Amino acid sequence: MGKWIFAVVAVLALGVGIALQERARAGVEVRYDRVGTTPVTVTQQAGAEGPVVVIVHGFAGSRQMMSAWSLTFARAGYVAVAMDLEGHGRNPVPMSGDVTSLEGTTRILLEEIARVVDWAVALPGVDGRVALVGHSMSSDLVVRAGIADPRVEAIVGLSVFSGAVTADVPTNLLILNGAWEGALRAEAQRVMAEVDAVEGETVGTPVEGFARRAVAVPFAEHVSILFAVGGLREAVDWLGATFGRGSGEVPRLGWALMLLLAGAVMLARPLAGLLPQGDAPEALPQRVFWVLALLPALVVPLVAVRIEAGALPVLVADYLAVHLGLYGLLVLGGALVAGWRPQARGWMWGLALAAFGIGVFGMLLDRYAASFVPHAGRLLIIAAIVPGAVLAMWADAALTQATRATLWQRAIVRGGFMGSLGIAVALDFERLFFLLLIFPVILLFYGTFGMMGRWVGRRTGSSLAVGIGLGVLLGWALGVSFPMYVAGG
Numbered sequence: 001m002g003k004w005i006f007a008v009v010a011v012l013a014l015g016v017g018i019a020l021q022e023r024a025r026a027g028v029e030v031r032y033d034r035v036g037t038t039p040v041t042v043t044q045q046a047g048a049e050g051p052v053v054v055i056v057h058g059f060a061g062s063r064q065m066m067s068a069w070s071l072t073f074a075r076a077g078y079v080a081v082a083m084d085l086e087g088h089g090r091n092p093v094p095m096s097g098d099v100t101s102l103e104g105t106t107r108i109l110l111e112e113i114a115r116v117v118d119w120a121v122a123l124p125g126v127d128g129r130v131a132l133v134g135h136s137m138s139s140d141l142v143v144r145a146g147i148a149d150p151r152v153e154a155i156v157g158l159s160v161f162s163g164a165v166t167a168d169v170p171t172n173l174l175i176l177n178g179a180w181e182g183a184l185r186a187e188a189q190r191v192m193a194e195v196d197a198v199e200g201e202t203v204g205t206p207v208e209g210f211a212r213r214a215v216a217v218p219f220a221e222h223v224s225i226l227f228a229v230g231g232l233r234e235a236v237d238w239l240g241a242t243f244g245r246g247s248g249e250v251p252r253l254g255w256a257l258m259l260l261l262a263g264a265v266m267l268a269r270p271l272a273g274l275l276p277q278g279d280a281p282e283a284l285p286q287r288v289f290w291v292l293a294l295l296p297a298l299v300v301p302l303v304a305v306r307i308e309a310g311a312l313p314v315l316v317a318d319y320l321a322v323h324l325g326l327y328g329l330l331v332l333g334g335a336l337v338a339g340w341r342p343q344a345r346g347w348m349w350g351l352a353l354a355a356f357g358i359g360v361f362g363m364l365l366d367r368y369a370a371s372f373v374p375h376a377g378r379l380l381i382i383a384a385i386v387p388g389a390v391l392a393m394w395a396d397a398a399l400t401q402a403t404r405a406t407l408w409q410r411a412i413v414r415g416g417f418m419g420s421l422g423i424a425v426a427l428d429f430e431r432l433f434f435l436l437l438i439f440p441v442i443l444l445f446y447g448t449f450g451m452m453g454r455w456v457g458r459r460t461g462s463s464l465a466v467g468i469g470l471g472v473l474l475g476w477a478l479g480v481s482f483p484m485y486v487a488g489g
Contacts, residue, residue, distance in 0.1 A: 003270045010266035017260025021368050024251035028074050035119040037093045038112055039063065039084045043074040044125065051129035051153070051243050052120045055082040056113060058136030058159070060437055060483055062089030062371035065226055068253045069133055072232045076248030078131075078239070081120040085109055085138070087483040089371040094313045094484035106141070113145045121151065129153055131239050135226065136161075146170045154206060154242040156235045159184055159222050167194040171210045174238040176231045178220035188214040206242035213238070223440070227254030257369055261448065264361040268452035271356065275349055278461030281401050288338040289409070293399055296330035297416035301424035305432070314381050315434045315485045320478065321388045323424060327417065328391025335398050342398070343464055350468025353456050357449050357473045374480045381484075386475030392417070393453075393474060394467025402457035402466050403450075414446060434482075441481055442474075449473045 031042040041063045053073045055066045063070075063082040070080040086109065087095030098104030113132075121128055131154040134142030139157035143164045146152040154172045159181060165173065175191065177184045188199060192214045195203045204211035217231040225231055232250045240247050284292070304326055309318035332342075358372075366372035374382060397403060399413045418439065425432045449470060457466040 003273045006266065007270035010263045010270070012263070013259045014263030014267065017256045017258070017263055018364075020256035021253060021260065024071050024075075024253060024256075028071060035083070035116050037091065038086070038116060039090045040116060040119075041070065041082045042123065043070040043080040043082070045074055045077065047125070048074070048077050048079060049125040050077050050079065050127055050245060051131055051239070052079045052081055052117075052123065052126045053131045053133060053239065054113070054117055054120055054142075055080060056085065056132070056134040056138035056142055057082070057088065058134075058138050060088070060481055061135065061138075064089070064366060064368065064370050066133075066135065067368065068227050068232060068251065069235070071253070072236055072248070072250050073239070075251070076236050076240070077245060079120070079123055079126050081116065081123070083113075083116050084371070086112055087485055090373070090375045092375050092377050094377075094486045096486050098487075099485075106144070109141055110145055110148075113141060114149065117145070117149060117151070129243060131156065131242070133158070133235065135159055136222065140164065143170055143173070154239055156238060158225055158231065161187055165191050172206050172242060173212050174235060175212075175214040176217055176225065176234060177214070178222060178225040178228070179216040179218050180221040181225075185216055188216075206238060207244060211242075224254065227257065229254070253368075260364055260368065261361065264364055265448050265451055267360070268353075268356060269455045272452075272455040272459045275352075275456065275459050277459065278345075280404050280461050281343070281398075281463055282340075283401050283405070284335060284338060284340060284399065288335070289399060292331050292334045292338075292395075293409075293413050293416050296327055296334070296395075297420035298423070300326045300330060300420055301427055305424055305427045312381055312384055313377075313484050313486045314479075314482050316432055316438075317381055317385060317478070317482060319424070319432060320435070320438070321385050323388070323421065324385070324392040325388030327420065328388060328393075328395040331395035332391065332398060335395075340398060342394075343462055346460060346462030346465030347468055349456060349460055349462060349465040350472070353452060353465065353469025354472035354476075357452060357469070358476060361448065361452075362476070370481070372477075372480055374476075377484065378479055381482075382476055382479030385479050386472055389475040389478070390467055390471025393470040394463060396470075397453075397457060397463035397466035400457075402461050402463045403454040404458055404461070418442065438478065438482075441477060445474055445477055449477070 055069050057065050066082045070082050073080040084091040086093045097108045130151045132142035132146050133156045135158040139160040140162035143162040146155040147169050155170050156174045158176050160175045175188045197203045199214045202213040217228045220228040236247050304323045312318050362372040400410050425435050453466045453470040
């Protein structure tokens with residue numbers, strides 16, 4: 001009876017979350033197009049006329065991550081245009097140029113934003129006035145784009161850091177940082193001090209030509225600020241004051257997203273209950289567990305950083321594929337030497353886990369939160385990462401008895417793996433700095449797909465099933481989320 005109650009709760013959460021998301025889209029038209037090779041999404045109420053708001057995601061982001069902003073501005077009567085920058089989302093063109101130079105990658109991305117703005121101002125209903133919104137990396141891009149383009153009358157920066165901001169330019173800027181983004185808030189306070197103001201104050205009036213305001217959005221950090229109602233309301237009020245328009249309703253999509261994704265994860269539990277019941281795999285001796293949980297995590301980065309590879313057009317993907325594969329081989333090889341014998345059964349259950357994770361959770365994520373459907377150019381990247389990811393996740397499952405081990409044992413294994421990546425960054429910071437950005441992805445992975453794998457492992461006792469299922473899902477998640485990049489250009 002318990003599993004059916006769990007199933008009902010999961011379906012209810014899933015249904016309510018989707019219903020809330022779709023209600024925010026009621027009366028709003030969402031169109032998909034391309035500006036050259038750049039994918040764009042146009043969100044607009046039928047017959048709406050007014051300024052266009054061009055919305056640009058941050059590093060490793062996508063148009064879907066900015067959907068709350070597109071819907072909020074569209075419901076307020078603006079024409080919202082969100083884009084996938086080169087190397088991101090479903091844009092097939094990798095980022096290029098020198099990422100450390102303003103004349104490198106920054107210039108190339110600014111040219112791309114300018115092309116989208118030119119296209120957007122020609123859309124039906126647009127009156128020629130433009131506002132720009134950018135998150136994180138793109139906060140700098142929209143500031144620079146706005147300074148260069150006289151059509152831009154307002155700029156909203158989220159999680160802002162930009163060396164282009166001075167006491168005089170840009171002339172109309174709203175800075176929104178999460179209350180938990182300490183370093184970025186300090187930078188915003190410095191910027192406001194240049195105009196003799198503090199965070200929370202407003203200098204000037206948007207409609208009169210110069211205005212500046214910095215706000216710490218309550219209960220938000222670098223990602224949750226994208227769904228924070230306080231930030232959305234500040235932004236739509238700021239544009240309303242700039243263009244002489246009303247505010248409109250601000251949809252509360254953060255809770256809806258949490259509900260539907262939690263429902264999708266919970267649904268995996270009753271479905272796992274349909275799999276054959278298996279015995280718990282034999283635990284490794286305590287001494288062997290400690291050696292394999294810690295020694296490979298220390299050894300792998302020492303070896304992997306010496307391997308130079310550059311075949312994949314994705315930042316640090318080559319290294320990650322090598323690191324995952326070596327880690328899995330060392331752990332599994334050590335377990336075999338210690339007497340562990342892998343079970344051959346379970347590969348079909350692992351593929352079923354991967355299919356559910358991609359086909360249900362992944363498609364919901366793609367529609368409402370982040371790009372999860374790869375374009376053709378990313379399939380090779382996924383294929384290159386998956387073998388090593390399967391070995392690493394199989395090793396994890398072998399150490400944790402198909403995830404049936406105690407919480408502290410699972411924490412030791414996964415903490416050791418994360419620490420291993422941290423050691424790699426410390427050994428070659430310049431080359432592997434972007435590996436730090438994978439940490440939030442892996443933590444989210446363990447909290448979502450990892451939970452699905454735990455239910456499959458607890459039911460079947462098959463380390464192979466968990467390893468295949470989670471390995472495919474990890475390889476897929478990394479392959480679709482990391483920006484594509486080629487040097488030069």
